Amino acid sequence: MPSGILRNANESTETRSMDEPTRRNVVTRRTCLASLAALAASAWIPAARADYPDSPIRIIIAFPAGAGEAEARIVAKTLGAKLGQPVIVEAHPGAGGNIAAAYVAKSRGDGYMLLLGVSTFFETNPMIYRDIGYKPADLQPVSIISEQPFLLIVNASLPVHSLQELIAYARARPGKVTNATAGPGSPLDLIGKEFMVRAGVQIINVPYKGGGEDAMAVLGGFCDMLFGGVADVMAGIQSGKMRPICVTGSRRLPHFPDLPTIAEAGLQGYDFSVWNCLSAPASTPAPVVEKLHAAIVQTMASPEVQAGFDRIGFFPVSGTGAELSRRIATETEVWRGVLKKAGVAPQ
Numbered sequence: 001m002p003s004g005i006l007r008n009a010n011e012s013t014e015t016r017s018m019d020e021p022t023r024r025n026v027v028t029r030r031t032c033l034a035s036l037a038a039l040a041a042s043a044w045i046p047a048a049r050a051d052y053p054d055s056p057i058r059i060i061i062a063f064p065a066g067a068g069e070a071e072a073r074i075v076a077k078t079l080g081a082k083l084g085q086p087v088i089v090e091a092h093p094g095a096g097g098n099i100a101a102a103y104v105a106k107s108r109g110d111g112y113m114l115l116l117g118v119s120t121f122f123e124t125n126p127m128i129y130r131d132i133g134y135k136p137a138d139l140q141p142v143s144i145i146s147e148q149p150f151l152l153i154v155n156a157s158l159p160v161h162s163l164q165e166l167i168a169y170a171r172a173r174p175g176k177v178t179n180a181t182a183g184p185g186s187p188l189d190l191i192g193k194e195f196m197v198r199a200g201v202q203i204i205n206v207p208y209k210g211g212g213e214d215a216m217a218v219l220g221g222f223c224d225m226l227f228g229g230v231a232d233v234m235a236g237i238q239s240g241k242m243r244p245i246c247v248t249g250s251r252r253l254p255h256f257p258d259l260p261t262i263a264e265a266g267l268q269g270y271d272f273s274v275w276n277c278l279s280a281p282a283s284t285p286a287p288v289v290e291k292l293h294a295a296i297v298q299t300m301a302s303p304e305v306q307a308g309f310d311r312i313g314f315f316p317v318s319g320t321g322a323e324l325s326r327r328i329a330t331e332t333e334v335w336r337g338v339l340k341k342a343g344v345a346p347q
Contacts, residue, residue, distance in 0.1 A: 052111055052288055056086040059278070060104050061116045062097035063182060064209065070231050071276065072116050074308035075145060075299060082295040093209060095129070096186050097121050102133030109283030111292060115139060117279045120187050123332045127339055128184065130346045136328075139279040141321040142289055143296040146314040149249025149273040150191060150227040152262065153236070155218050156243045158225070163246050163265035166225070170201035180214035180223035183207040184347065187274040188214065190335070191227040191248060193342040198267050218242060230255055230313025249273040253313055275317075277324055293320065 057080070061072045072089045080087035092100040097118055104115035115121075122136045152163070160166040170177045181189040184207055192205045206223050208214040215232040217223040219241050226233075227248060234255075236242035246262045247253055250271045262270040278296055280289060299305055300318040309316045 052291065053083055053085045055112065056088055057083065057111070058088050058090050058113050059116050060100050060113060061089060061091050062093060062100035062118065062121075063186075064091045064093045064212070068116065068118075068229075068276070070312050071146060071148075071309070071314060074305055074312075075116075075278075075296075078302050078305050079295060079299045082298050083292075094183075095133075096125055096183050096189070098125060098129060098132045098134070101125075101139065104279070105134035105138035105281060107281055109281035109285070111280065111284055111288035113281070114142070114292070115279045117141070117277050118187055119275045119277075119328075119331065120190065122328045124190060124335045124339065127332075127336060128344060128346060138282050140282045140284065140289065141324040141328075142278045142280055142292050143300075143321065144275055144277045144317055144319045144324050144327075145296065145300055146276045146309060146316055147249075147273045148229060148276065148314050149247050149251075149253065150188070150229060151233055151247060151253075151256070151259075151313075152195075152225070152245040153215075153218060153228050153233050153242050154225045154245060155221055155223070156241050157221060158243070160245070161243065163260075163262060163267070166245060167199045167201060167266075170199070170203055174202040175204060177201070177203045177225065178223040179203045179205050180217040180226040181205050181207055182214055183209065188227050190338075191272050193344060194270075194272060194338050195227075195262075197338065197341045198270055215242075231311070254310065255313060273315075275324075275327075276314075289321070 059072050059076055061068055063069065069089065069091065076087035076089050092103050097120065101115060101117065101121045104113055107113045117139065122139070125132050126136060152166075154160055154166065158169070160169050179192045181192055183189060189205055189207065192203065195201075196203055203225075206217065208217060212232060214223070214226050215228050215236060218226045219236045230253065233242055233244070237244055244256060244259055246265050247256070247259055248262055248270070250261060250263070250273070252259060252261060278292070280292070297318045300316045306316050
């Protein structure tokens with residue numbers, strides 16, 4: 001063998017049988033092809049480059065209309081300005097949010113697709129559905145962005161004006177009062193179940209596709225009540241066809257300073273707000289997650305976003321993904337108890 005030439009012990013018999021010039025050409029070609037393959041393999045993570053982002057980013061939402069969509073668009077405008085790229089809102093509704101969550105969880109972790117996730121996607125959907133199409137571990141929270149209390153609303157034709165009157169009305173008509181929800185496993189569905197447990201009443205949850213449709217059902221008199229976001233029910237309240245009874249969270253809403261919380265109205269310990277977060281596929285590189293988190297924190301602190309959230313009845317918040325992961329673990333156990341009391345079995 002000429003000096004300076006080392007042959008790989010794993011070379012094929014075919015290569016070893018070649019004369020030296022031919023063998024050199026074959027090895028060179030194979031080396032070049034291996035280098036190109038390695039380069040192609042690394043190219044699937046464009047988000048790891050220093051110039052991230054260099055193309056539009058998509059925020060996937062789980063519900064087609066209502067407060068969630070409004071929240072996404074408020075965030076998208078300012079977040080896009082912080083990142084220097086357009087942020088597009090895209091709806092993938094259905095199955096209590098599972099369709100949207102699975103779509104993002106299975107997507108490429110490059111930082112160009114985010115999920116506007118609701119707390120139920122991480123905490124209760126795995127307990128309610130036998131097959132949600134994803135694992136919560138497939139998604140990594142980038143940052144919490146909001147907390148949303150709801151309004152307990154009744155159709156104005158119902159002869160009730162307070163929480164105690166509503167409870168008495170429902171107890172006198174077990175299984176007759178209908179509660180419009182955004183579908184099984186949705187936050188609004190779970191609020192209805194928790195209300196039944198705490199108030200000791202039997203109401204019927206009627207599923208619809210989203211926050212807009214369930215509000216229209218109560219507005220039109222097809223259902224008696226709902227738990228709805230401010231943006232979804234404000235028009236009905238202003239028209240006089242809907243009547244707000246209480247706030248589900250621990251504090252009153254600026255829009256309705258005289259409206260008591262459910263706890264203040266008599267159901268001690270009742271405190272229900274959902275949180276929303278922006279999440280990415282678990283495979284998203286850490287530098288990209290860090291850049292996104294920094295931009296989201298700046299976005300949530302902006303006056304434009306805070307004013308927009310005030311209009312739709314959301315409270316803007318921010319925090320790290322690690323903080324949110326700890327909160328998920330704690331709240332999951334709380335919900336496990338609620339679902340057990342409500343007799344909710346996986347479907």
